[in-house]
Amino acid sequence: MSWPGYPDTGAPGYDPYGRPMANPEPVWYPVQPVFAAPPPLPKPRRGTASLVGLSVGFTVIGVFALAVLVYFVQVLPVAILLAASLLAFVPLAIVLVGIWLVDRWEPEPRLALLFAFLWGAAVAVGTALIVDVVVVTAQQIVGAGGGSDLFGAVVQAPIVEEGAKGFGVLLVLWIFRKNFDGPVDGVVYAATVAAGFAFVENIQYFGLQVSDDLQYGVGGLGYVFVVRALMSPFAHVMYTACTGVALGFAARKTGPGGAVGFYFIGLVPAILLHALWNGALSFVTDDGFFVYYLLVQVPIFVAMILLVVLLRRNERHVTHDRLVEYGSVGWFSPDEVQMLSTGAGRRQAKQWAAVNGQSAAMKRFVSTATRLAFTRQRIVKGRADEASRRDEGELLDQLTIARRALQAPAVAFVGYPEPQFGPGPQYGPGQQYPAQQYPGQQYPAQPDPGQHYPGQQYPGQQYPGQQPPQTW
Template sequence: MPAPAPVPALESDQPDFTAVPERAKWRYKPRKAFWRSRLVRAVALITVLALCALAILALVREQTGTEGFLVGLGLAVLPVPLLMAAFRWLDRVEPAPWKNLLFALAWGAFASTLVAILANSFAVEWISSATADPGSADTLGATAVAPVVEETAKGAAVLLLFLFRRRDFTGPVDGLVYAGFTATGFAFTENILYLGNAFGEDQEFGAAGLGSITVGTFFVRIIMSPFAHPLFTSLTGLGFGFAALLPVTARARRTRLVLLPLGGLLLAMGMHALWNGSATFHPLAFLLVYGMFMVPVFALLTWLAIWSRQKELRTISGELPAYASAGWLAHDEPLALSSMRARALARGYAARSFGKPGAQAVGEYEAFATTLAFLRHRARRGQAAPDFTAREQELLHHLWQRRQVASPALTHAARVTGRVWVPPQYLDYGGYNPYRS
C-alpha cells in the first residue's frame, strides 16, 4: 500500500491557495475540449432520454389504453418515494449528486424499459415463429431472454456512471445506490404496463373499478416484491462498487473493468431468471423461491449495505485525524464527523445559534470534510488522481471558509455524544501530570 500524501502545513491564520479561484468559481475545473464539455453532454443526454420517454410512454399507452395507463400510473408511483428514500438514507455519509441519481432513475424508467420491451417482443416473436409454439415462446422469453436483456439495459446506467462520473463512484454503497435508483425507475414503468393491462382485463370481464386481477397484480408487484428489480440490479452495482476499491495497476485494472462487473451482472441475470421462472411454472414454486431465496438474499444485501456505510464512517475517523494534527480541524471533529447522530446534532446546534444559514454552513462543512477523507483514502490505496493536490487545497479552502461556525458546532456535538478525543496518558500537562506516579 503506497504511503499517504503529506498533509499541507497550516503555516498562517489565513491560507493563501493560489490554485483556488474566486468564490463564484471555487469548483476545480480542468480545461476540456468543447465536445467534452458538460453542457454539450447534458444537452445530448437529456435529448436522448426525452425521446426514449416519449417512445416508451406511447408504447405503454398503446398497450394499456388511456384509462388503463392512468390507473397503472397512479398505482405504480406508490412505492417509488419509499424506495428512493431508502436508497438515499443508505447514501447519507457521502451523498451522491442528485443529477447522477436523476439520470439513473430516468435511464431506468425510459431508456432501459424501451430497450427491454422492443428486444423482448422481437425475441418472443422470433422464438414463436421458429418453434411454432407461442406458449413455450412466452415461457422461454420470460425465463431466458428477459433477464439478460433487462439486466444489461439497467446495468448500462451503472456502467456510464462508473466511466463518466468516476469521482462520485467510490465504493459498494455508490454502486448499490445507483443500481437501486435505476431499477426503481425500471420497475415504475414496468408496473404501469402490468397494472394497466390488468385493469383492462378487469374491464373486459365487466368489473366496476379495480377488479380482482388488478388487485392481485398490485399485491404481488407493489406489496410483496417492490424490491425485486432493485435487488437484481444491486448485484451489478456491487460488482462495479467493489471494482472501484481496487488499486490502479495493470493487473487490477483488467479485473476491475471486466471480471467484477461481469460477475455481478451474471448474478443479477441468474437471480432474475430464477424469479421469473418460479412465477411462470407454478404458484407454489414462486412462494418457495420468494421465502427461501429472495428474502434471505435481500436480508444479506441489506446487511452488506449497512456494513459498507459503517465502513465509510470508519474511513472518515481514520483519515481526518491527519488534518487535525496539522491544525486544519479540531481534535474532536473527526470523531463527530464519523457519527451520523453527531452530525445531526451539530447542524441543530448551528441552527439554534445562527439560524438556517448556520445549519447550511455546517452541512456543507460535513460534506466537504467527508469528501476530503475519501480523497485521501483513495490516494492511500494508490488511486490518487493527477489533480489530487488541487482538489485537496480546494476542499481545505471550503472548510476554512466555514470553520468559524462549523468547528464549535461539531466540537459541541462530539462532547454531547461522548465522541471526544482523549489525550495519551504520557503527555506532560504544563508541568502537572496526574498519571505520573
C-alpha cells in the first residue's frame, strides 16, 4: 500500500503509512567522533609560599600606592596632575612597545608583569620619596646645606631607586619562579618595574614644571619633556636591566637564597649608570649636554640593544636544542621542532591557525612548548630538583591537551536537522536513495590511519632522561 506522492510502505525512513519517520537512518557514519571539546588546561600550581608572597606583595603595593596618591594630590592641583599624567603616557607607551618586542618569544604571565609594574610605580617611588624626606629632615637638623642637591642626585637617588626597583625584580623571581627562566625574562621584568617607576616619576617632574611655568612664566616644560620623554625614555630601563640580567642568570644557576648575591652584583652597574646620567644633568649644561648624550648615552643604549639581541638569539638556540631532545622520544616531529624554534616557523604556524580558526589553540601550543624547553634547560644545567621535574610533568600534560585542541576539526558535527514533513519524491522498490545534504553541515576529512592522536602511546615514549609518571 502506498499513498500518492509517497514511496512504498516499508521504504527506509518511512513508516508503514508512507510518512517520513521522525528519526531517519543517518546517511553517513563517521569512523570516530568528529569532535571532542578539549578539557581546560589545569590551573597552574602555585606553592603556599608563593601565594603568601603574592598576597603580601600586593598588600604592600596597595599601601604605598595610596600614600603616593595622597602625596601627589597635596603637592599638585588635580588639573595639573591630570595634564602631567597625559604627558607621562608618551614615554610609557614607547617603553611598553619595547618590552612587548623583547617578550614576544616567551611571553610572561600578565599577573607577574602587573605585579612588576605596580611595584615600580608604587613601592619604588614611595621608597624614594620616604628616603628623600628623611634625608632632607636630617640635613635641616644638622644644618647641612651646600652640596645636598648634588649628593641627592648622584649618590642618594641611584642607590635608593635602583635598590628598590631591583628588589621588585628579586621578588618576581621568588614568587614567579616557574616563569623566570633566564636573562631575557630578567630584562622584561626589570624593564616593567622601571616603566612603572619612570611613569610616576615623570608625572612628578612634568607636574612641578607646569606649576613653575604657570607661576613664574619660565617656559621650561618643553625642555623637560624632550629630555625625559624623548631622549631618555629607556634610561631607567637600562639601569634596572643590569639587575634583571644578573637575576636571570641566578634563575638558571642557583636557588632563592643564592639569587640575593646576584641581586647585589647587578646593582653595581645599575647604580653606576644611573649616577652617570644624573651627574651629567648636574655638571653638563647647554649644548654640551647634547654632545655628551650623543657620545656617551647613545652608545650605551646601542650596547644594551645588542645585548638583548644576543640574549634573544640564545633563547632560540635553547628552544631548539631542548625540543630536539623531546622530539627524539616522540613528543615532537622534526617539522614541529623547526616551527617552534624559528621566528619564520612561528609566523607560518600563526597564519595557518588564523585561516583554520585555531589561533588560540596554536598560541597555547607554542607557549607551552617554549616553557617546556626552558624548564628542560633548568634541569640540564643542574637544577634537576623535585620542583623542576614536577613542572616538566605538568607542562607535558598541558602540551598533550594543547595538541588535542589543534587536532580537533574546526567544524563539529552537531546533529541532524529536524525532518521536514510533506510530499516527498517517488521511489520504486530497489531504487537507491541519494545521500541527504544538510544546510551548512560539513564533515571533516577522514584521519590518516598512521597519525598519532593525544592519548595514544608513542613507541618508546618517555621523558628525556627520566621515566614517565606512573599515572600515564
